[in-house]
Amino acid sequence: MLLFTHTASLLSDFFADEYDLEINADQLQFSPTRKDFEGDYTLVVFPLVRFMKKSPEECGDILGQYLMECSDFIDGYNVVKGFLNLSVSVHFWKESLKMTADPARMTASTENKGTLVVEYSSPNTNKPLHLGHIRNILIGWSMYRILERYGYELVKTQIVNDRGVAICKSMLAWKKFANGETPENSGIKGDHLVGKYYVKFDEELREEYLQWQDTPEADEAFKSNAKKDESKEAFFKRWKNDYFNKVSQLGAEVRQMLRDWESGKEEVVQLWKTMNTWVYDGFDETYEKLGVDFDKTYYESDTYKLGKDLVNEGLKKGVFFTEEDGSVWADLTDEGMDKKLLLRGDGTSVYMTQDLGTARVRYHDFKMDRMVYVVGNEQDYHFKVLFSILKLLEEPYADGLYHLSYGMVDLPGGRMKSREGTVVDADDLIAEVVQIAANNVEKRDGMINLSPEEQEESVRRIGMAALKYQLLKVNPKKRMVFNPEESVDLQGHTGPYIQNAFVRIKSILRKLDESEDAEADGSIDDYFHLKDQERDLLKLLLSYREVIERAASDYDPAHLANFAYQLARNYHRFYHEHHIIRAESGAARTFRIKLSGVVASALEDSMFLLGIEMPRRM
RNA sequence: GGCUCCGUAGCUCAGCUGGAUAGAGCAACUGACUUCUAAUCAGUAGGUCGCAGGUUCGAAUCCUGCCGGGGUCACCA
Numbered sequence: 046m047l048l049f050t051h052t053a054s055l056l057s058d059f060f061a062d063e064y065d066l067e068i069n070a071d072q073l074q075f076s077p078t079r080k081d082f083e084g085d086y087t088l089v090v091f092p093l094v095r096f097m098k099k100s101p102e103e104c105g106d107i108l109g110q111y112l113m114e115c116s117d118f119i120d121g122y123n124v125v126k127g128f129l130n131l132s133v134s135v136h137f138w139k140e141s142l143k144m145t146a147d148p149a150r151m152t153a154s155t156e157n158k159g160t161l162v163v164e165y166s167s168p169n170t171n172k173p174l175h176l177g178h179i180r181n182i183l184i185g186w187s188m189y190r191i192l193e194r195y196g197y198e199l200v201k202t203q204i205v206n207d208r209g210v211a212i213c214k215s216m217l218a219w220k221k222f223a224n225g226e227t228p229e230n231s232g233i234k235g236d237h238l239v240g241k242y243y244v245k246f247d248e249e250l251r252e253e254y255l256q257w258q259d260t261p262e263a264d265e266a267f268k269s270n271a272k273k274d275e276s277k278e279a280f281f282k283r284w285k286n287d288y289f290n291k292v293s294q295l296g297a298e299v300r301q302m303l304r305d306w307e308s309g310k311e312e313v314v315q316l317w318k319t320m321n322t323w324v325y326d327g328f329d330e331t332y333e334k335l336g337v338d339f340d341k342t343y344y345e346s347d348t349y350k351l352g353k354d355l356v357n358e359g360l361k362k363g364v365f366f367t368e369e370d371g372s373v374w375a376d377l378t379d380e381g382m383d384k385k386l387l388l389r390g391d392g393t394s395v396y397m398t399q400d401l402g403t404a405r406v407r408y409h410d411f412k413m414d415r416m417v418y419v420v421g422n423e424q425d426y427h428f429k430v431l432f433s434i435l436k437l438l439e440e441p442y443a444d445g446l447y448h449l450s451y452g453m454v455d456l457p458g459g460r461m462k463s464r465e466g467t468v469v470d471a472d473d474l475i476a477e478v479v480q481i482a483a484n485n486v487e488k489r490d491g492m493i494n495l496s497p498e499e500q501e502e503s504v505r506r507i508g509m510a511a512l513k514y515q516l517l518k519v520n521p522k523k524r525m526v527f528n529p530e531e532s533v534d535l536q537g538h539t540g541p542y543i544q545n546a547f548v549r550i551k552s553i554l555r556k557l558d559e560s561e562d563a564e565a566d567g568s569i570d571d572y573f574h575l576k577d578q579e580r581d582l583l584k585l586l587l588s589y590r591e592v593i594e595r596a597a598s599d600y601d602p603a604h605l606a607n608f609a610y611q612l613a614r615n616y617h618r619f620y621h622e623h624h625i626i627r628a629e630s631g632a633a634r635t636f637r638i639k640l641s642g643v644v645a646s647a648l649e650d651s652m653f654l655l656g657i658e659m660p661r662r663m
Numbered sequence: 664g665g666c667u668c669c670g671u672a673g674c675u676c677a678g679c680u681g682g683a684u685a686g687a688g689c690a691a692c693u694g695a696c697u698u699c700u701a702a703u704c705a706g707u708a709g710g711u712c713g714c715a716g717g718u719u720c721g722a723a724u725c726c727u728g729c730c731g732g733g734g735u736c737a738c739c740a
Contacts, residue, residue, distance in 0.1 A: 071680075079683065089682055091720065101720085127720085128683060169740085209740065345740090372738070381666075382736095389738045396740050425667065426735050452668080453733080460733090482702095491700050507702085519676065522668075524733065526675065531689075535702050538676080538688040545702050553699050595679065607677060610687085621695095621704045641699095663702070 046587055047144070048086065048118060048137065049075045055115050056088075056108065064096055077584055083123055084130030085580065091127045101127035138575055138583050142639060145586040148647040152590045154196030159414035161445075162407055163189050166203040166332075166339070167420065170324040171211045172240035174331050174471035176454050176461065176527060177421070180516050183656060184451055185419040186337045187517060187602035190654045192417075195597035200411050204343045204403065207321055213302040215239050216316055217295070218246035228323050234472065236327030239320050244463075250295050254281075254288055262292070334475050336509070336656060341410065343403060350394055351402025355438055356387050364437040375434050385430050400431050401438075408442055415445035417600070422450040422522070449600045452524035454516075469529055478533045479508035485535060491548070491662050503660035507541050508533075510657045514540030517655050518606040538610055540657055543648060546613035546620075547659050550645040553625055557638065560626075567631020569639065578619035582640060585612050586647055593654070602655055609651040616644050 053073045060066040072092045078084040090105045097104045102124050109122030109129050121132030145151060165185020168174060174182075185201075193199045206212075219226075219242040228235040257263055258281055270287075271280045289296040305313040332338065356373050359365040365375050370390035377385060387398050394402075407413065418428060428448035435443040453460060461468045482504045486492055492500050511533045518538070519525045535541040575583075589608065596604040625641060628634035649659050 074680090074682080076679090076682085081684075087683090091682075094720085126683065206740070211740080370738095386738055391738090393738085395738065399740090421734095422668070423734055424740095427740095429667095450668085455733095457674090485702070489700080489702075491702090515675095523676090524669070528675080531675085534689075536689090537702095539702085541702055542688090545700080549700060549703085556699060591679085599679090603677085604679085607687090610677095614687085617703055618705095620699080624699070626699050663700085 078130050085133040086131050088129040105129040141583050148650045152593050158196040161197040161415040162200045162413040163417045164202045165419040170207045171215045171243045173236040176469040184521050186656045191596050201339045202341045203339050206345045208346045213299045214246040215243040218242040234327045235323030348403045352398035355401045417447045419449045451521040455526045457528050478512045482508035506658045506660045510540030513657050517602050520603045543609050543613040546616045547648045548663050550641045567635045569636050571632035572636045581615050605651050
């Protein structure tokens with residue numbers, strides 16, 4: 046912040062002159078003064094005491110005296126223990142009102158930091174999006190906005206997992222049981238329809254498995270594979286996957302389908318294309334509701350064979366090795382990791398190979414300097430390995446890779462389980478929060494003058510704000526609990542609370558426009574005694590740039606969420622204590638109108654960086 | 664078991680690179696709308712910061728150990 050650098054440079058001059066000492070910035074710690082003490086900003090003098098060879102109190106006194114004399118911005122100080130509390134002049138506050146007038150411009154980076162690719166959604170095409178995906182998507186979208194503000198050229202990508210056994214399961218079940226059901230003739234959203242048959246497959250498989258368990262063949266499997274003392278029940282529960290792979294008729298059909306797909310069998314490919322189209326239409330609808338989009342979508346069906354070139358290069362460089370069966374491995378044991386398979390004995394790719402290939406394709410497409418993957422923390426190890434291998438291969442972007450690892454979203458009763466039907470569907474949840482917002486409109490009169498369309502739009506923004514804010518206010522890396530009933534609150538530490546502060550300001554400014562005495566009748570120059578709440582607001586506004594920088598470097602949108610909340614809270618408080626249009630003087634009125642305008646802009650901008658839109662009225 | 668993340672008020676979460684008496688919201692209780700929108704504000708109550716050591720003028724924050732929870736250690740993705 047400007048004040049800190051200004052003050053720090055004065056202090057370093059002081060130490061150079063008086064003590065012939067070079068002081069570096071981290072020995073000068075400034076922070077906002079705590080509520081219970083007099084002053085605006087506090088310098089911690091403990092780190093300086095050893096240079097000055099005096100008591101902390103004396104040191105603080107000397108420095109405070111010096112700053113009073115040298116700086117226009119400091120006009121008072123007091124020392125408590127080792128803390129030098131500085132009071133900042135009215136002059137400075139008025140200056141800061143000008144400096145913060147355009148928050149978006151004030152916080153924009155002046156340097157171009159290069160190109161950054163962010164991958165923030167990686168859905169499977171066999172079922173619809175759920176609450177966990179929403180967290181992923183919202184974090185990714187917000188980071189896109191934040192990093193762009195921070196100075197990167199952004200490319201938003203997603204990778205769609207559109208192939209493999211899971212997709213074949215829904216295809217097979219559809220073929221067997223759907224009787225030609227389509228999104229059109231059933232009215233079911235495409236991704237939900239496909240998801241329905243994925244579930245159907247699992248039910249059929251379970252039924253098949255259950256029946257098989259009564260056969261002699263099953264007894265045989267139990268006898269030869271069960272651990273000692275293992276009950277039949279426990280064994281069959283554990284053995285389900287083996288059953289699917291070795292015994293199941295349905296399993297065999299799925300695998301046949303996968304082979305047919307890979308060999309390009311017309312009928313299967315056609316079905317695959319048709320069903321994927323349904324899913325994409327469904328996803329697009331959900332993405333649109335969430336207000337997100339992508340510059341480039343990668344499909345696993347295009348990329349799953351990639352990466353072999355990189356593996357061969359690695360072999361040539363001698364950083365990979367070959368086993369007797371012809372499989373290729375990377376040895377990462379020096380870095381405390383394991384050996385990792387990169388190519389099977391038969392030359393086919395694994396997941397890791399694919400990600401290696403995809404990384405290079407992206408470099409080919411965008412020449413990025415950095416790449417951020419927004420992916421859940423269950424893949425922490427995978428990305429650690431991936432990044433290490435890309436470094437071994439000396440890929441040009443290898444040092445700019447980051448896994449933005451986020452924690453699971455739990456429900457109050459524990460984690461979501463598809464088996465138990467506790468998975469919170471994205472579309473349902475969106476509809477629910479908007480409905481809750483709509484229910485609350487009736488009790489309010491702020492919106493009665495709006496047309497039905499405008500009202501609906503406001504309601505949508507309020508509901509979405511509740512949902513988005515709830516998910517974004519928590520540090521991404523932390524596992525979080527989401528209570529679908531309580532968590533879409535519209536009061537307290539929520540999105541709508543912040544929107545409400547904004548709407549209040551807009552309402553004042555609108556009144557002002559409509560009134561006769563729209564012209565400000567006082568000058569800010571004549572305003573001398575700032576209220577506590579006014580100074581608090583200005584302090585927050587001045588910190589905005591640092592908040593964004595921290596959000597960018599920590600990869601944590603929650604910093605912005607908390608900033609917006611604090612700003613809104615301080616404004617609500619200010620609004621209650623002081624009149625704006627009918628302020629006690631023309632000067633105060635002008636000052637407060639201006640201040641309110643800046644607060645509104647900062648609220649709107651910080652919410653914009655979170656991907657949350659403001660309503661005009663609520 | 665190895666690696667890794669987490670543990671702060673009844674619940675959900677803040678607490679920046681160590682700084683003063685650890686903060687919000689929800690839930691509970693009390694009060695404030697003839698006023699620029701009460702989706703608001705003010706107040707009461709609620710804490711051995713998982714436990715034990717260590718480093719420091721100073722530790723919720725850094726280090727070590729332990730306890731508790733999650734994730735991960737596939738020729739799955």
